Amino acid sequence: MGRAPCCEKMGMKRGPWTPEEDQILVNYIHLYGHSNWRALPKHAGLLRCGKSCRLRWINYLRPDIKRGNFTPQEEETIINLHESLGNRWSAIAAKLPGRTDNEIKNVWHTHLKKRLNKNQNNGGDTKENINGINETTTHEDKESSMVHVVDTTSPQQFSNSITTFDISNDINKDGIMSYEDISALIDESFWSDVVTVDNSNHKIEDWEGTLMDRNIKRKSYNNSELYNDDMEFWFEHFTSNRRIEEFSDIPEC
DNA sequence: AACATGGTCAACCGCTAGTTA
DNA sequence: ATAACTAGCGGTTGACCATGT
Incomplete structure (x- = not known):
């Protein structure tokens, strides 16, 4: 090698x-x-x-790619997965659709690690959850706070409110999309x-x-x-x- | 207003695993 | 079996930005 x-x-x-x-x-x-x-x-x-x-x-x-802040549920998922997987960021990312290993790694080093340390220093028995938010605290992004842990064996799908794209069907065996495929996919x-x-x-x-x-x-x-x-x-x-x-x-x- | 400090995150670096010849 | 090569991964860096003094 x-x-x-x-x-x-x-x-x-x-x-x-x-x-x-x-x-x-x-x-x-x-x-x-x-x-x-x-x-x-x-x-x-x-x-x-x-x-x-x-x-x-x-x-x-x-x-x-999913953008925007991580939801409390996502953060919790990262912490839980990190506990079992360690620094295997790509494995963690695979369970968080739309999130990249780099992004997760960044969020871990900048937020989550500190929060965990803080919690541990506090004895770790407070009611405050792992996200540093009280159970009663409402999150500003409550609507989007649902996390989807996915089966990564399923085909990658892009979807929006109108259409759903199944990329796996649009790419030929060489991983190359035809112009027709692209035209269908890339509308306004x-x-x-x-x-x-x-x-x-x-x-x-x-x-x-x-x-x-x-x-x-x-x-x-x-x-x-x-x-x-x-x-x-x-x-x-x-x-x-x-x-x-x-x-x-x-x-x- | 100016500077210092800390936080964030995109991008790079170096390594390993997998594949091919 | 081995060397050459690529893709992917995790660690690290540094530029930019926000906030504090």
Whole structure:
């Protein structure tokens, strides 16, 4: 088992992703899948290493990513699972639909660990639950506080209030979606509707907001017009024939 | 208002496991 | 059996932001 050669540092871009890079990556993955992360950036025309692309997709760009604060139930689930699984973040994430291992890891280190320590220091026999919230305390996000521990063997599903996408049926055996598949999947509601990870009505977040929200936060994209224009730009490119043509000379991975 | 401090989280690094030739 | 390679995982870092002084 040799070690993977280090990414070619020369010419490889690092640091925060731009909306344009996100767009390119999302476009490419929806068209061709991600059977080969190492080759992906080259084929997609990104100056990133495959690792970086993979991380970006998994932790941020996947359409089933759940955003927003963790509910008390989710936090409780994480603590319980951590107790049995330890620092196996990906295993924990597998039980929390829409949450990534990175996100769970962050939340553990920034919130949950401290709370647990605090509780332990208090003797651990207070009525305060593991979330540091009294039983009688109401949570601001009560409606969305339901946690769904899923059977990860079931096909991954994207759904919204109108339609349900079963990705497993839309991707061929090579993990590549046809243009028809994409057209069916990527209608206008893709960008504007609430995205959930199961068939319940629990709101996760609309993906439009999801994609841009953190860029706005971190990079001060405060112009809402710019924001809307950008998403329209994304959508247009997502569905345009031009993009298909641009990729038409790329060999299958 | 200016600075210091702490919290958050996206991204990177380095390792291991699995796969292929 | 072995080496080469990739994907995935967990740990860590550092930039940004909020809050306190």
